[in-house]
Amino acid sequence: MPRSRVMFLAILGVSMMIMAIIALNNQPITPEEQAERDATATVAARKAVLASTVKIVVSYGTEKRRWLEDATQRFKAQYPNIDVELLGEGSMESYRALSNVVDSSPTYWRNRPLPILWSPGGRIQVALLNTDQGREFATQCKDLVLSPLAFIMWKDRADAFEAFYKDRGGITFDNLEDALSEPKGGRWGEIGGDPNWGLLKVGYANPNESNGGFMFLMGLTYAYLNRTAAATVAELSDPKFAEYARRIAKAISIEPLNSSGVLMDSMMRQGPATYDLVILHEALAIENAQIAINRHGIPLRVVYPKYNLYSEHPMCLIDHPSFTPQQREAAKLYQNFLLSREMQELARVYGYRPSDTDVPLFVEGSPFNDPNIRAMGVSNNIGQTIVQPDGNTLKQILTIWNRAVN
Numbered sequence: 001m002p003r004s005r006v007m008f009l010a011i012l013g014v015s016m017m018i019m020a021i022i023a024l025n026n027q028p029i030t031p032e033e034q035a036e037r038d039a040t041a042t043v044a045a046r047k048a049v050l051a052s053t054v055k056i057v058v059s060y061g062t063e064k065r066r067w068l069e070d071a072t073q074r075f076k077a078q079y080p081n082i083d084v085e086l087l088g089e090g091s092m093e094s095y096r097a098l099s100n101v102v103d104s105s106p107t108y109w110r111n112r113p114l115p116i117l118w119s120p121g122g123r124i125q126v127a128l129l130n131t132d133q134g135r136e137f138a139t140q141c142k143d144l145v146l147s148p149l150a151f152i153m154w155k156d157r158a159d160a161f162e163a164f165y166k167d168r169g170g171i172t173f174d175n176l177e178d179a180l181s182e183p184k185g186g187r188w189g190e191i192g193g194d195p196n197w198g199l200l201k202v203g204y205a206n207p208n209e210s211n212g213g214f215m216f217l218m219g220l221t222y223a224y225l226n227r228t229a230a231a232t233v234a235e236l237s238d239p240k241f242a243e244y245a246r247r248i249a250k251a252i253s254i255e256p257l258n259s260s261g262v263l264m265d266s267m268m269r270q271g272p273a274t275y276d277l278v279i280l281h282e283a284l285a286i287e288n289a290q291i292a293i294n295r296h297g298i299p300l301r302v303v304y305p306k307y308n309l310y311s312e313h314p315m316c317l318i319d320h321p322s323f324t325p326q327q328r329e330a331a332k333l334y335q336n337f338l339l340s341r342e343m344q345e346l347a348r349v350y351g352y353r354p355s356d357t358d359v360p361l362f363v364e365g366s367p368f369n370d371p372n373i374r375a376m377g378v379s380n381n382i383g384q385t386i387v388q389p390d391g392n393t394l395k396q397i398l399t400i401w402n403r404a405v406n
Contacts, residue, residue: 091120121211131391138316145352158301164192180251212260222307286351308383
């Protein structure tokens, strides 16, 4: 056979093989086959992560510092090649900093390294950030732990207040306004308490700086609306809502602090002389239950608003081109680790409700099942859960509040 014909047949054979391979690759695959390919790719990516050291930066709301630091030490023991740097930041301040991030810069706020994972106090901040960025800049969010809003009060004060307002629902936003306004003027002697307690002193965190403060604002807003359905800009633009917010702020009168943790620390350190009641998330009451008794000899009480919401502590991946595939894979490993059964059970030790509903709360060994914690009022009945409005409406709520109180 002539050499030219042999070469022709060889080339033809190779071409047919290439065409066959292309045709094979273009064939539709079943969901099972695609899942197997994805799993193989994931395993390869994880092997690449574990083969060399990779660093990830995690920005988190400081309320959950103790749990997150404990969990991170356990993660590092299991994945020594993944260097996790934790940045404890206020949820609202980190939201504002991330709102200004552009694709061309790998840093943000005060030239800090851009976090690949962001875990603010609530999905409120996620909605605000993605609205500002005009896209899902914070993506693949998963709720880590939960903590509902609560009125946290010294027990003797709570007993007196509830007895006075027993026919009007006890401790509520409306009754607080009534107690703080004239003619009662917030005087304990006028609302069934000991006149020597002086004035009723209520604390809340600044909604502009704190997730706990924004939760307070949401609880107040839905108490005004008297429903769980999502608030609208139109109804909150009604001057009646602004007047309601103004009355509440004027009645409380104490300047709000910028951090939920700082506010709770102040209540524990200074006692009833400074705060009779603070409006924060439940976990802070559980964490400080024994401290209250040790320092002041008075237990705490927890009462949930009629219309309530959770601090969900979502953990989201930040969608930015500066992150490598190895960093993205390491971030997912860390996120999934925090959602593991062991870490979810650990969260209960620090007063948080696991986001994993398969992890029970009121069982033997859980702090939630401690008789003293149950006696405080901690329960599964946290009130009616509200529907969170979209990011634009949340921004309007904050704007209306600021104009009303300033």
